Amino acid sequence: MAHSSTSQPSTSQPGASKTSQPGTSRTGPATASGPASPRALAWNRRLAAAQKNWKVFLEDRAGVAGGIVLILVVLVAAFAPLIADRSMLDVTQNLDQPRYAPPSAEHPLGTDNYGRELWARLVWGARVSLIVGLAATAMSMVIGTIMGMAAGHFSGLFGGLIMRIIDFFLVLPSLLLAIVLSSVLERGVLTIVIAIGITSWAGTARIVRAQTLSAESRLYIERAKVLGAGHWHIIRTHLLPAVMPLVLANTTLTVGSAIIAESTLAFLGLGDTTQQSWGTILKNAMDVSAATSGYWWYILTPGLAIVAVVLAFTLVGRAIEAIANPTLRSR
């Protein structure tokens, strides 16, 4: 929840961190007596808006539930070494453990084909899933925002060219290209992040472009242009704050699909084989025909973990989106 609470102010008032200096902002709320400076006034207004948005978020029960699940998963991932010792994942150190043990008091979630505890693998797998999901999303958001703003801001041949590229990536199924990229690059977590990041930004770019176009038609940008503002100035001080709320709302939704993409690539055998990942566990399960051999615990829990986290990100994302885009709230 800490994550979403800090993103709330910027969701509602994207310019907050850009335009107000940290020094003035701290004195802001205290200037109740005497004439308040414009900055302090603006800060107060933003604080009030943030509080209001936080309240709206708390009213969204599904969003709050998703947030709680996310906190739990983040904690588990962060403290994985304390919860399950690394040696529990080492095949050579579990030779005395029973293989394919169904869930019992001794083996809460059962064991795999090497006698490893599945719960330990799940705990460590949370790390890769979250890291890849977040890093790939960050990459996708940066590319998507840059390309979307460029396509919306620049006209003529350059803008047309960028639109063509966005359109291409929008049409091309990202998994196919991600498969190709992760097959030709060195195996590893970074490769997976790059493969997902490079192939999943077009949706964001499309939204950003639409928002940029609507912002461009506003009078304050025309005024800035008349006053001689350059491309960089307009993009940085006017367009970026206008598109950020939508980008942030989109971020949380994208994390979910990035996690699914990671597990799919790992399932196809393109993941980092030295790391635990939920997709890798399911690949191992398929390799030993767990589905037709009756090892249901080998398949059920890793998938449930993926669904829970993706659903949590989606619910939080929808709640944030409803705040960033109030027209959706009525629906």
Add this chain to the structure above:
Amino acid sequence: MSVNAETEAADPQSADGREDIDAPPPGQSFGGYLLRKVGGALISLLMVVLLGFFAFRILPGDPVQKIARERQMSPEQMELLRAEYGLDKPLVVQFWDYLVGIFTGNLGTSYVYRQPVSQLIAEYAWPTLLLTGTAAILAIALGLWMGQLAAWKRGSLFDKLTTSTSLVFWSVPTFWLALLLLMIFAGRLQWLPTGGMVSPGVESGSLEYVVDVAKHLILPVITMTAVVYAQYLMVMRASLLGEMSADYLTTARAKGLREDDVRLKHAVPNALLPTVTLVFMHIGGLITGAVTVETVFSWPGLGKLTYEAISGPDLPLLQGTFVVFSSAIIIMNLLADLIYRQLDPRVRRA
């Protein structure tokens, strides 16, 4: 994967798909429109061809070295392999060979199968077409039908149920759902076959053959339908919600039409139009879903071929499936744009 599905579904403004990118200027002639669309698709195809070449050549990692890592190979053998696949020639020559190959239907030779890639693809294309075609028809029918009902009864229990079900399905990885279904219906209950397309010994062409293929088809089709229908549902729901307050509906009700007629004869046809583009767009997602679904169910199609190309690694085969899959999707989108213009008179002569 369906990265933009959720954002599109959640944002009713984008129910009309890529219109904000590709909206034809009003009053444009059909010839101009056709030229623009076909030109755009050709550029996309060219980009696929370029990507298909450069992704496999420029990026770090010598393909032969990669093969050598998987199995024992002497330097001489590696040289031989390089010569066999033309990897020792200058890049420009390789590119020219590749271009000529693409236009003459020669996509190289598979490392693993030792067969021409184009021949393999032609052989494996039909099962994929059967699988994705059946799943697409089911998903579109189910998704659009439930979507319009959900929108019409917005806020009702049915709406909440279908919307949350589609959210859950959206969060489910395709391959996991496939594994679950395989585990329950083929593993535990043993109602359906565990994989493949035909049982061994069944004669091709007989009625028994058709029934047998249908049995093998059930689980993969259910998996792919379940994953995709939710996206159609959300698109249709958003699209119909956009029509709900339109004046012509008030008129229809004022005429005394039954509510069902207002919905099915007035609102739905209009809401259906913007979904056409998206329906075709999501077929791309369906095709990539085929990669994991065919892998789990050993369905002998292009998806399984892709999986085998990955695990080889069989780079010419992977290159071939990538180019063919992507081109098919681009052509599908072009068709969608052209059909859309024919269907929607507002776009034709706005």
